[in-house]
Amino acid sequence: SFFSAAFMRSYLEHEMHPGQVLAETYRTLVPGGVVLIKVPNFASLNRIIMGKRWCGFRYPDHLNYFTPGTMSEMAKRCGFKVHFPLFGRIPTNDNMHVVLKKPV
Numbered sequence: 001s002f003f004s005a006a007f008m009r010s011y012l013e014h015e016m017h018p019g020q021v022l023a024e025t026y027r028t029l030v031p032g033g034v035v036l037i038k039v040p041n042f043a044s045l046n047r048i049i050m051g052k053r054w055c056g057f058r059y060p061d062h063l064n065y066f067t068p069g070t071m072s073e074m075a076k077r078c079g080f081k082v083h084f085p086l087f088g089r090i091p092t093n094d095n096m097h098v099v100l101k102k103p104v
Contacts (some may be wrong), residue, residue: 001027001028001029001030001031002028002030003028003029003030003033004029004030004032004033004034005029005033005034005035005036006025006028006029006033006034006035006036007035007036008021008025008035008036008037008038008039009036009037009038010038010039011039012037012039012064012066013039013040013058013061013062013063013064013065013066014061014062014063014064015063015064016063018064018074019074019077019078022035022074022075022078022080022100023078023079025078026078026079026080026102029102030102031102031103031104032101032102032103032104033101033102034099034100034101034102035080035099035100035101036097036098036099037071037097037098037099037100038095038096038097039064039066039071039095039096040056040062040065040066040094040095040096041056041066041067041068041089041093041094041095041096042056042065042066042067042070043067043068043069043089043091043096044056044091044092044093044094044096045091045092046092046094047094054094055094056094066096067096068084068088068089068096068098071096071098072098075098075100079102079103080100080101080102081100081101081102081103082098082099082100083098083099083100083101084096084097084098084099085097085099
């Protein structure tokens with residue numbers, strides 16, 4: 001319970017154990033602390049249309065691909081409240097932005 005915020009920009013898709021990273025981040029945040037996350041949006045329409053040619057596929061660096069649903073589920077299991085800003089999960093956006101908050 002030391003940090004008030006964490007910023008994970010283009011990180012979790014590279015992490016072998018993203019759930020463990022979020023759980024440890026939760027542990028280190030003060031009550032009311034936030035995590036700002038940006039990852040590729042596997043649910044984007046562009047990914048569906050482009051298929052294997054989607055710009056979000058980066059082998060072998062990207063170990064994980066998240067949708068708004070999978071990101072929410074993982075974060076909630078770690079104890080976070082999940083919020084997607086208005087621009088956070090637009091279906092045409094190749095990226096997803098999410099704000100996680102540790103309850104007070």
